[in-house]
Each structure stands twice: as structure tokens, then as C-alpha cells.
Amino acid sequence: MEVERDTISVGEFEFECGESIPDLEVAYEAYGEFTGENAVLVCHALTGSSHVAGHRTGKDTSGQARAWWDDIVGPGKAIDTTEYYVVCANVPGSCYGTTGPASENPETGEPYGTDFPAVTVGDWTEAQRRLLDELGIPALHAVVGGSVGGMNALDWAKRHPDHVERVVSIAAAARLDPQxxxxxxxxxxxxxxxxxxxxxxxxxxxxxxxxxxxxxxxxxxxxxxxxxxxxxxxxxxxxxxxxxxxxxxxxxxxxxxxxxxxxxxxxxxxxxxxxxxxxxxxxxxxSMDNYDLAAGFEDDADALSAFEGEALLMSFTGDWHFTTEQSEQVAEAFRDLDTPVAHHVIESDHGHDAFLVEPEKVGPPLADFLDSGVDGKAITDTAEDDEPESQFAPVHTSLFS
CATH class of the missing domain: 1.10.1740.110 (Rna Polymerase Sigma Factor; Chain: A)
Structure with a gap:
């Protein structure tokens, strides 16, 4: 699998807090071939990097020698790099190639440290949009993210609803709970x-x-x-x-x-x-703690009202960090708008890490959704009347009655 690996300057960047830096560099990796309508943006979790697939050769600048979602992204896998042009960008504020506190401040020649501007998930989204502009990608077939990357994916539906057809938010929520x-x-x-x-x-x-x-x-x-x-x-x-x-x-x-x-x-x-x-x-x-999907709007549905694509929410029963109930709340917001949406609940004891360690459960519904939207069928069992029962249940009956 060929990997395009680079760091691109997107120029002066103003953060939501109102502060600016003269030059934001964004580290990214891309896989596959762009055909005009097949771009998929993958948003990494809190301490992840742009190194989403494959294995490193030579100098490792991502901090992660093994790709964090190699079981999901690649040839013939759920996010198939023979079919999609897959991009993963490291977010501003990180230390894996994109400008952050450890980067050199060109005005002082010293690391920014805590002089670096406050960063929001919205800033991540805008930095990704600027990167895609540099790469010549006007719109996305899909944006996919897990954990806070799932919040990032939802933010795309909120901020750039005309630039993405399908949104997949895995083990995420509209906002963190007090615990x-x-x-x-x-x-x-x-x-x-x-x-x-x-x-x-x-x-x-x-x-x-x-x-x-x-x-x-x-x-x-x-x-x-x-x-x-x-x-x-x-x-x-x-x-x-x-x-x-x-x-x-x-x-x-x-x-x-x-x-x-x-x-x-x-x-x-x-x-x-x-x-x-x-x-x-x-x-x-x-950045994660501050995120609230409804910020600036009446509620979550209002924030998502301009999005006309399709959405898939995935959650795990053993996850108390981002619960199934929190994903269901987002699904309800989409339903209130008559947006085609599926909430796929996975039985798992692995907790929040399940989206990383159980690719055999995440991959099939994700692949079907990318291919066919909510009409995709990942059949795993049969209903009592012997009619196939889709994993894309709009609601998990044992959890939400």
C-alpha cells in the first residue's frame, strides 16, 4: 500500500479564541488514489497521529511505529484504500508533526509552550478543511472518527454540511459528561x-x-x-x-x-x-472537554440542521467514557431532522478501547455504510420470523425501549 506522507503549511491561522499564529503546519498521511468523489477523512483520537494505516519504514516522526487503525484502513479492509482516497491529519495542538506547544515560535525562535493559543475541536475541523483545500479536495465522501475523533466528525456535519456526504461517529458524544x-x-x-x-x-x-x-x-x-x-x-x-x-x-x-x-x-x-x-x-x-455540539445553536438538532447527508453512530455497551445513551442522543437529533441515521450498538466488555481492539465488530457495518449508507446490510443473526435482521438497527431494543 502506497502512502503519501507530508507536512503542509496552510499559512496564517486564527484560532477560535481569537489568537493567531503566522504559520500552521499540518502533518498528514494519505492512502489510495483520489478520483474526485472518493475522499474519506479519518479523524484520530486524543493522542493519536496521522499514522492511521500501514507500518513505518525509516525515520518515525509520528511517535507511533504501528498504525493506530491498521485493522480498519487498508486494501480490502473496512475503509478500503483501493476504493477510497483516505486522509488522516494530525490536529493542531498535538506533538506529532502538526504545529503545537512544542513547535518553534518563529517570532521568538523558542518553543511556544503555553504561549500557544487555546485550541478547540472546531480549530481541528478548520485546519483539516484548509489541508483538504491544499490537496485539491473540495468535498468528502465521508468523515469517520472514533472517541474525540467522533466529535470531530460530528463537527464536520455542523460546520461544513455541504462538504461531506456521510458522517460516522464511533464511541463518541455531543459533549462530555461531568464525570x-x-x-x-x-x-x-x-x-x-x-x-x-x-x-x-x-x-x-x-x-x-x-x-x-x-x-x-x-x-x-x-x-x-x-x-x-x-x-x-x-x-x-x-x-x-x-x-x-x-x-x-x-x-x-x-x-x-x-x-x-x-x-x-x-x-x-x-x-x-x-x-x-x-x-x-x-x-x-x-479541546475535548470544551466541545459541545450545540454551542451557538438552540440544541443538537439545530446544530445539525444544514446537514443533508447520512449518519452512522456506533457505540459499545461496556463503554462508560462515551456511553451508548450519549450516542443515542445524537441519533435522536438526526431523527428529529429526518436525516437518514443508524445507531449501531455493539455488545462488548472492552470499554472505550473497543473501537480499536475489536475491528471484526466495527469493520462490517462501517464498510457497508460507506458503500451503501443506512441501506447497507451487515447480517449477523436472524429474527424470530427467519427474516434477516440488519445490524443497522435504528435503536438497540435491549437498551432503549
Whole structure:
């Protein structure tokens, strides 16, 4: 599979907060051949990159050697790169090639740090639109995203309703609930109370706020897993004899076991701080927390009223980060507008990570929707009257009566 990988300047960029930077560079990857009407934009999740498919060769500039959705994007896969021209762009505020806090401020020659403007999901959408303009893509066959990438996809239907035919929002919502807002706030405080953070000006020092970022990532991982998946993965087991604690422990703590779940979280945190920037984590979580589909409109339906395409919502029963009920609320907004919409609910114990780790459940309905819209048929079982029952149920009867 041939990959087009580049960073393009879209020129001066004004953020929603009113501040501007003289030059926004956007890192992207593209796969397949553009034929004029086959472009699909894939929006990555919170700490993802533009590296959505394939494996890296040579220098890795994305921070992710393995593509984050390689099971979904590629030749013959759900988003088939022999049929679609697939583009994935890293969002502003990140640290994977697109301009963000760790980038050099051309006016000072130093990293922006916390002088970088506040970033919103709306800014992500506008940066993607500017990139597509540079690539000569006037409109999209579809925009697809998972997690906050699903919010990004919904934002396309709100901001550029005439530029996209189909919207797929997976494991997402119109806005975060208070519990998730609270956990994200604690995660950010773990970073900003790390002495090494230094108000965000740590780039030229020998010490970065790795402890704070590690704790923030651990909170995130807990949000991504379900109770059932944690029980299956770890239970209350002690870690292996060779497991090493990442964080110091109080003297009394050495009497008690270092548990498997603790070891897992420490391992994930260690890997994350090697590849991600603490300030970028602050900026991106605030972008997600601030998003509200209805902002500037009477309600969600009003925000989506100009969209005349089709929509697919996908949710997972074990996901408490973005719940099935939240996806159903978005589906109801589309139904209020008589927009062709399907809400596909997947039974899963994997929690929020299900959209990444269960491609066999995500792929078939996604592929059918891209091909045929809500008329697509991904048959998995048979109704009592022996008539085929589509997975594209407008509502999951066991959850919403």
C-alpha cells in the first residue's frame, strides 16, 4: 500500500479564541488514489497521529511505529484504500508533526509552550478543511472518527454540511459528561503540579514533567477500560516477581503486593511519556472537554440542521467514557431532522478501547455504510420470523425501549 506522507503549511491561522499564529503546519498521511468523489477523512483520537494505516519504514516522526487503525484502513479492509482516497491529519495542538506547544515560535525562535493559543475541536475541523483545500479536495465522501475523533466528525456535519456526504461517529458524544470532565481535570492537575512542568517552559531543561504526564495517562487508561475488562485482564493478581514499581511507595506499602493492574498502568505510562508531550496533553484534553455540539445553536438538532447527508453512530455497551445513551442522543437529533441515521450498538466488555481492539465488530457495518449508507446490510443473526435482521438497527431494543 502506497502512502503519501507530508507536512503542509496552510499559512496564517486564527484560532477560535481569537489568537493567531503566522504559520500552521499540518502533518498528514494519505492512502489510495483520489478520483474526485472518493475522499474519506479519518479523524484520530486524543493522542493519536496521522499514522492511521500501514507500518513505518525509516525515520518515525509520528511517535507511533504501528498504525493506530491498521485493522480498519487498508486494501480490502473496512475503509478500503483501493476504493477510497483516505486522509488522516494530525490536529493542531498535538506533538506529532502538526504545529503545537512544542513547535518553534518563529517570532521568538523558542518553543511556544503555553504561549500557544487555546485550541478547540472546531480549530481541528478548520485546519483539516484548509489541508483538504491544499490537496485539491473540495468535498468528502465521508468523515469517520472514533472517541474525540467522533466529535470531530460530528463537527464536520455542523460546520461544513455541504462538504461531506456521510458522517460516522464511533464511541463518541455531543459533549462530555461531568464525570469525565472531573477525571480530565485531575489528570491535568497531575501535570501542572509536577515541579518539572515549570509553567509549561520545560523544553530547554534536563527535566520534563514525566511523573505528572504518567499519572495523567494512567487516569486516561482507567477511563478507557470497563470493569469487566479489568476483571478479565487483571483480577486482584499480584504482578510477577520481576515486576518493578515505577513510582516510589511508602514503607508500609512494601508489605502489600504490587498488583498486576498497577504494573499494567505503570508500563503504559512509561511508554506514553517516551512519545508524548505534557503541554500537548493539556491542550488536547481541554479541546475535548470544551466541545459541545450545540454551542451557538438552540440544541443538537439545530446544530445539525444544514446537514443533508447520512449518519452512522456506533457505540459499545461496556463503554462508560462515551456511553451508548450519549450516542443515542445524537441519533435522536438526526431523527428529529429526518436525516437518514443508524445507531449501531455493539455488545462488548472492552470499554472505550473497543473501537480499536475489536475491528471484526466495527469493520462490517462501517464498510457497508460507506458503500451503501443506512441501506447497507451487515447480517449477523436472524429474527424470530427467519427474516434477516440488519445490524443497522435504528435503536438497540435491549437498551432503549
Amino acid at each position: 469525565c470532565l472531573a477525571l480530565d481535570a485531575v489528570a491535568r492537575r497531575a501535570i501542572t503540579t509536577d515541579d518539572a512542568w515549570q509553567g509549561g517552559d520545560y523544553y530547554d531543561t534536563d527535566d520534563e514533567p514525566t511523573d505528572g504526564l504518567a499519572l495523567a495517562r494512567q487516569i486516561g487508561h482507567i477511563m478507557y477500560l470497563s470493569k469487566a475488562s479489568m476483571e478479565q485482564k487483571f483480577g486482584r493478581r499480584a504482578a510477577g516477581r520481576d515486576a518493578m514499581r515505577t513510582f516510589p511507595v511508602d514503607p508500609a506499602g512494601t508489605f502489600f503486593p504490587y498488583r498486576d493492574v498497577e504494573s499494567y498502568l505503570d508500563y503504559q505510562a512509561e511508554k506514553f511519556v517516551e512519545r508524548f508531550d505534557a503541554n500537548a496533553y493539556l491542550y488536547l484534553t481541554r
